[in-house]
Amino acid sequence: MGCNEETQTKKMRGLKCRECGAYYPLEALHVCEFCFGPLEVDYDYDYLRTIVSRERIESGPPNLWRYIDLLPISGENLVDSGTGFTPLLKAERLGERLGLRNLFIKNDTANPTWSFKDRVVSVAITKAMEFGFDTVSCASTGNLGNSVAAHAARTGLRCFIFIPADLELGKIVGSLVYNPTLVAVRGNYDEVNRLCAEIASTMRWGFVNINLRPYYAEGSKTLGFEVVEQLGWQAPDHIVVPMASGSLLTKVWKALKELHRLGLIDEVHTKVHGAQAEGCSPIVRAFKENAEFVRPVKPNTIAKSLAIGNPADGIYALQAMRESGGVAEAVTDDEVIEGIKLLAETEGIFTETAGGVTIGVLKKLVEQGIIGSDETVVALITGCGLKTQEVLTDRIAQPVLIEPNLRSFQEKFAELAVGKV
Ligand SMILES: *Cc1c(COP(=O)(O)O)cnc(C)c1O
Ligand SMILES: [Zn+2]
Numbered sequence: 577m578g579c580n581e582e583t584q585t586k587k588m589r590g591l592k593c594r595e596c597g598a599y600y601p602l603e604a605l606h607v608c609e610f611c612f613g614p615l616e617v618d619y620d621y622d623y624l625r626t627i628v629s630r631e632r633i634e635s636g637p638p639n640l641w642r643y644i645d646l647l648p649i650s651g652e653n654l655v656d657s658g659t660g661f662t663p664l665l666k667a668e669r670l671g672e673r674l675g676l677r678n679l680f681i682k683n684d685t686a687n688p689t690w691s692f693k694d695r696v697v698s699v700a701i702t703k704a705m706e707f708g709f710d711t712v713s714c715a716s717t718g719n720l721g722n723s724v725a726a727h728a729a730r731t732g733l734r735c736f737i738f739i740p741a742d743l744e745l746g747k748i749v750g751s752l753v754y755n756p757t758l759v760a761v762r763g764n765y766d767e768v769n770r771l772c773a774e775i776a777s778t779m780r781w782g783f784v785n786i787n788l789r790p791y792y793a794e795g796s797k798t799l800g801f802e803v804v805e806q807l808g809w810q811a812p813d814h815i816v817v818p819m820a821s822g823s824l825l826t827k828v829w830k831a832l833k834e835l836h837r838l839g840l841i842d843e844v845h846t847k848v849h850g851a852q853a854e855g856c857s858p859i860v861r862a863f864k865e866n867a868e869f870v871r872p873v874k875p876n877t878i879a880k881s882l883a884i885g886n887p888a889d890g891i892y893a894l895q896a897m898r899e900s901g902g903v904a905e906a907v908t909d910d911e912v913i914e915g916i917k918l919l920a921e922t923e924g925i926f927t928e929t930a931g932g933v934t935i936g937v938l939k940k941l942v943e944q945g946i947i948g949s950d951e952t953v954v955a956l957i958t959g960c961g962l963k964t965q966e967v968l969t970d971r972i973a974q975p976v977l978i979e980p981n982l983r984s985f986q987e988k989f990a991e992l993a994v995g996k997v
Pocket of ligand 2: 593595596597608610611612
């Protein structure tokens with residue numbers, strides 16, 4: 577595996593403030609002390625261009641570490657949970673229903689804890705170990721907690737997960753099973769996040785989405801890299817991305833631009849579209865109002881994994897959508913459920929509410945003529961439906977109940993045939 581130590585230390589120049597450009601060393605830092613802007617990993621692209629090639633990536637392992645040269649890791653001790661290189665599926669039947677001939681589903685429910693968060697967490701936990709943290713933590717809307725707890729279990733780190741107390745049972749059990757300390761806060765995600773920022777300043781812990789955020793966020797790029805590689809090193813015409821903090825969308829766009837900058841793909845004409853649920857759509861509203869800033873909202877939606885009312889990367893997501901020529905759109909909770917069912921019935925993929933948001937918005941963008949029928953479209957399905965089953969309870973058919981004999985089945989079958997059941 578092409579991960580020699582010299583390459584991995586020479587490729588990064590430091591952390592750089594997104595706002596004022598101030599440089600910082602590669603430590604567990606996340607805000608600029610001059611302007612409070614967020615810090616981002618800065619790479620030496622001239623150096624990387626002499627190292628990275630399609631062949632080098634293709635000869636890497638079948639997981640996200642095939643892109644290690646473009647990730648902020650300097651050591652050799654990688655946390656490999658089998659994350660990444662998830663299927664990119666041609667969606668013939670869903671495409672037919674929506675009027676799209678080149679629709680693809682990127683199925684990130686195939687990750688170890690069934691969401692795309694395993695990508696950011698693989699990178700963050702690897703970095704936490706490089707920094708020598710013995711405890712890792714996060715503020716989570718559910719999926720992040722599941723992934724941090726699992727990766728902490730695998731590496732033997734101590735783990736504290738903070739969540740809003742009203743999360744779905746699947747998300748709560750999905751953390752508890754790995755035996756972290758799960759702290760349920762009586763408040764919404766934004767309150768949990770604020771509390772965690774305070775805790776982070778008093779404990780020497782690795783908070784994956786606070787003091788490790790510059791490293792963590794880079795993990796999302798691998799979703800963009802994979803889409804391009806799996807399309808035969810072609811960037812698609814459109815990508816539809818669900819947004820919570822807006823980080824994933826920002827990093828998918830960054831990934832496409834990096835591949836171009838490194839000479840791995842020709843041009844990037846991809847329009848990156850952002851999707852939210854109407855009950856928590858501060859980024860969509862800012863986009864439609866042509867605003868530069870995102871006004872916080874109080875979330876009220878079944879799409880709890882996306883329910884961030886004060887999105888940290890909102891303004892960068894706005895910039896990415898505008899720069900790429902994409903749009904932002906929102907759907908109602910009813911449309912979220914229809915989206916979940918449509919994807920399941922046509923493609924056999926059971927997504928959580930966030931995926932319902934993506935499919936609902938995809939449908940809207942086709943209806944609005946923003947996406948054309950022959951264009952190449954990728955919808956990112958970022959989480960698994962088994963974690964949010966309660967939203968479907970009253971919205972799907974009941975089982976057909978029979979006695980354990982042939983007659984009972986035949987009676988029921990006759991009723992089914994005339995449409996009585
Ligand atoms: C966290 C999450 C997202 C988006 O996260 P960002 O904060 O915007 O990076 C999308 N889908 C699912 C299922 C998630 O858990
Ligand atoms: Zn700054």
